[in-house]
Amino acid sequence: MMKAIEDKNYEGDFDGIPVLNYDAVLHGEVxxxxxxxxxxxxxxxxxxxxxxxxxxxxxxxxxxxxxxxxxxxxxxxxxxxxxxxxxxxxxxxxxxxxxxxxxxxxxxxxxxxxxxxxxxxxxxxxxxxxxxxxxxxxxxxxxxxxxxxxxxEQQKRIYDIDENNHPHVTKSEGETKIERNGNRVDVYMTLIRSHLTPDVIEGIFMGDEVYFHITNLEQDWDLPHGFAVMGNNNAEVLILPGETKTLKWNPTRVGIIPFYCTDFCSALHQEMQGYVRVSPAGSNTPLRYGTGDNAPGID
Ligand SMILES: [Cu+2]
Missing domain, CATH: 2.130.10.10 (YVTN repeat-like/Quinoprotein amine dehydrogenase)
Structure with missing residues (x-):
């Protein structure tokens, strides 16, 4: 080929590209x-x-x-x-x-x-x-x-939670929180076997724009968790150990809406679920949230 190029042994010129003569570059045929x-x-x-x-x-x-x-x-x-x-x-x-x-x-x-x-x-x-x-x-x-x-060898198995610099990371259950700004609600949630924190949320209204910022606190291999809100257009996120991801949700009806882990993670995987209470726009339900014994309504 190099010799054919040197000799300019071309078959023709197509759109400005010289094409080498077939016989000049053929080693042979089987x-x-x-x-x-x-x-x-x-x-x-x-x-x-x-x-x-x-x-x-x-x-x-x-x-x-x-x-x-x-x-x-x-x-x-x-x-x-x-x-x-x-x-x-x-x-x-x-x-x-x-x-x-x-x-x-x-x-x-x-x-x-x-x-x-x-x-x-x-x-x-x-x-x-x-x-x-x-x-x-x-x-x-x-x-x-x-x-x-x-x-x-090159595959990242675990994201080190200490090196997680995601702007919406939550590094421990104690740091979980919900912030409201107008109709925007930011939920800072954590997942670890076998619960979500928080897993009961009240004071969400029709017309709200809810952002679930979810951090998987696991630091072991092969322990992803998933997250979805029932009826949310089949939207789902998969969150690897130590990772943070955000899922946006616009409530579409008043009522008690389940959310849950979508990745089979352990024998108690089905414990990994919770509920958000959606109230009519303009109602006065206070913003309350918690997990297990600390959930609103458990005294
Ligand atoms: Cu899970």
């Missing part, structure tokens, strides 16, 4: 590879793997000699392939997955969407070896695999 080549991936040893949609197979060939080394049937029309790291400069994969299309008769038809089939091959040897034939959801239009530690 003879009789298969029918309906669809996608090619590479390993670290100079081999390419091409899926063949029509002849239903994966073909391994050498990118230098262009010779076919092996071919394995996939039984169904193979779409894309995945070789682990196969589109990086240094593929590290020992495995190849063939993602098949049109496999409707392969698995039980249990619903409107049918399971498709995929095949896992060991590609460490000269010949590919089928290890597993398994069902999957629709053939992904390309997929890649990387070692889990590349993701897990």
């Amino acid at each position: 003879q009789k590879p298969g029918l309906g080549p669809l996608h090619t991936e590479f390993d670290a040893h100079g081999n390419a793997y091409t899926s063949f949609f029509v002849s239903s197979e994966v073909v391994k060939w050498n990118i230098e000699t262009l010779e076919v080394i092996d071919r394995q049937p996939t039984f169904y029309s193979t779409g894309h392939l995945t070789v682990v790291g196969g589109d990086t400069a240094k593929p590290y994969g020992k495995y190849l997955v063939a993602w098949n299309k049109i496999t409707k008769d392969r698995y039980l038809p249990t619903g409107p969407e049918l399971a498709q089939s995929a095949q896992l091959f060991d590609i460490t040897g000269e010949k590919m070896e089928l290890l597993l034939d398994f069902p999957t959801i629709g053939e992904p239009h390309y997929a890649q695999m990387i070692p889990a530690d590349k993701i897990v």
